[in-house]
Amino acid sequence: MRLARDGRTVLDGAQLRVPPGEVTALIAPSGAGKSSLLRCVVRLLAPDAGAISLDGVPVADLDPRALRRRVGLVAQTPVMLPGTVRNNLAYGLDAPLSSAAAHDALRAAGLDATFHDRDAHALSGGERARVAIARALVRRPEALLLDEPTAALDHDVALLVVDALRALADGGLAVCLATHDLPLARRVADRCVALDGSAA
Amino acid sequence: MSQAVAQVVAALAFAGLAAVLAARLGLGLGREIVVAAARATAQLAVVGGLIAAVFRVPELAVAFVALMVLAAAITAGGRLRTIAGSRRLAAAAIAGPALAATGLLLAVGAFEAAPRAIVPTAGILIGGAMAATTLTGRRLLEGLRDEQDVIETRLALGDDVRTALRPTIRTAMVTGLVPAIDQTRSVGLVTLPGTFVGLVLGGASPATAARVQLVVLLALLAVELLAALVISEAIRRRVTAPGERVVVPPAG
């Protein structure tokens, strides 16, 4: 696929496959277009050319809101919405969120249940990153796209989070991890895809 | 007639005094004061003559109101020029509420249906709508840029654009309406607004002046709220792209 922003070509000829049950790492230097590519997948950006499909169906043919429920995006700088962690997890859900489901999601993201009632704006950067992952998980997505999820984490917590992602993939989730941390990607990913940044 | 002469002489004397004082004090403002005074004299003479004609010929009154809307739309639109077609959007946000309210006030008989009443009433309402349009629009454009990450987060969590932008639009509208609300609640305490002063100087009783001022102020609240709403909706439509996506206009 190809994408230009403000008239500059950001992505050209980028190709990526994210199969279920695997962790796919998207490795590229800063400015190569990782964040842009992930945004295109959930249609927060519209590519200028190329095809992106989910289960063989072009994402452009899917209802954007349904697409975003099926494909979770954890942004590079996770934003906490007003209220508690619970408010964040439950944001915009059609059905009320059970405590059990909230706790499961928090645990899967490497947080314990005590975070449930904390003020989301009073969390550290690393805690926010994990709440953002949990917030995507409560939506039971088929695929999870993570944009540098370990950037705000120290080494130990980063390992905790990638191991959690590994476990999610083993449970059948399609996980795509954008990062420039090659050793970390090697540790967790089934496949590493390089985006060389030559277009940028 | 002697009062008119006295007014002109007194005014010129004040300007002369200011110019002489400025020159004596070496402020270097003497020339500027003379020029400003001359401009004010000329501009007010022209407007005075024009308004006199407008009050005599109703067709001119319509043209004059149209001119006010045009000037207001160009002013507000210029402040929102990062949005395509901003002048047309501003014209809709200003003219719609201001002219509807003027029409309503005339229809219920609150003012006489004469240019003498229509032109100043429409002028005040157009001015208020212009201020609310500019303030709300600018705050909304800033909010769209500053809150890009929050908006994207809401969209990624399944919001449609309307829902994702609601908090940003709400903040912009509140900002846009603060001056109108403050002006309304502080009236008579902090300032005596122009309508009141003008009517009293023109010979109306203070009670009549207060009543007319109240009508104008309360009409302004509704007009400015509607103008803020129209410009917000217009901008929301402009930044909404297919696929529940927001395209943020560039800064500037």
Ligand SMILES: Nc1ncnc2c1ncn2[C@@H]1O[C@H](COP(=O)(O)OP(=O)(O)OP(=O)(O)O)[C@@H](O)[C@H]1O
């Ligand atoms: N909102 C924007 N408007 C225009 N250009 C942008 C915008 N955001 C990013 N870009 C440009 O697009 C290119 C790719 O940016 P992107 O954020 O996708 O890179 P990245 O690989 O995620 O980088 P990083 O590792 O630093 O996060 C960069 O050259 C960037 O300057």
Ligand SMILES: [Mg+2]
């Ligand atoms: Mg990035």
